[in-house]
Amino acid sequence: MSTLYLLHKPYQVLSQFTDREGRATLGDYLDAPGVYAAGRLDYDSEGLLLLSDDGALIHRISHPRHKQPKTYRVLVEGEPDDAALQALRRGVPLKDGTTQPAKVRRLATSELPERQPPLDARRHPHTTWLELTISEGRNRQVRRMTAHVGHPTLRLVRVAIGAWRLDGLAPGEWRRETLHAPARRTANPHHSPQRRSR
CATH class of the missing domain: 3.30.70.1560 (Alpha-L RNA-binding motif)
Structure with a gap:
C-alpha cells in the first residue's frame, strides 16, 4: 500500500522542499516527511505535482519508459x-x-x-x-x-x-490517495483538499 499526494503547485514555487535563496518551496504547502516529487514543474509553471514516499511508485510515474x-x-x-x-x-x-x-x-x-x-x-x-x-x-x-x-x-x-487530475484543488491545496496495487488506485475516503496553515 502506497501513499500518493496530489498537490496544486502555485506559480513561482520550486518543486523541492528547501531552497538556500529563500524562495517558496513545496515545504511551504505540504508537511509530509519522507515524500519526494515524481517529476517536477518549473518555477514559473503551475498545476498538478505528484509526490510519494514509495520509490517504486515514483519511478512508475516519472520514468519516460512508462509514458504517462x-x-x-x-x-x-x-x-x-x-x-x-x-x-x-x-x-x-x-x-x-x-x-x-x-x-x-x-x-x-x-x-x-x-x-x-x-x-x-x-x-x-x-x-x-x-x-x-x-x-x-x-x-x-x-x-x-x-x-x-x-x-x-x-x-x-x-x-x-495519466489518470490523476488537478480537479477540485485550488493553488496550494493538496489531497492524499492510498494506492493498493500498481494497476489500481483507490481514493482515500478522507481526501478533501487541504491547504497549508498560515
Missing part, C-alpha cells in the same frame, strides 16, 4: 491558426530532436483560477488558451513547442498526469 501522458492548459501569445496546431500534432523540430505527436485543441476558457500575480493584460492583449497533451518529459518542452510555432507560452498549468 501529461495534459496542460497553456495560455499562448496571439491566436494560433490551424497550421500551427497541426504542426504541434505532427511533432516539431527542437534542438534535442523532433517531438512526438501531441494532442492539442483550442479552449474557450481555461476554467482555472487567475494566476497570482495575474498576467498583465495590457502587455498581452491577444491570447489563446490551448489544451496540450504530451507523453515526453523534455526540459521546458511545452514552452519550446509553442514558441517554435510562433506563439510563446505566457502561462502553463498541468492539469493531469
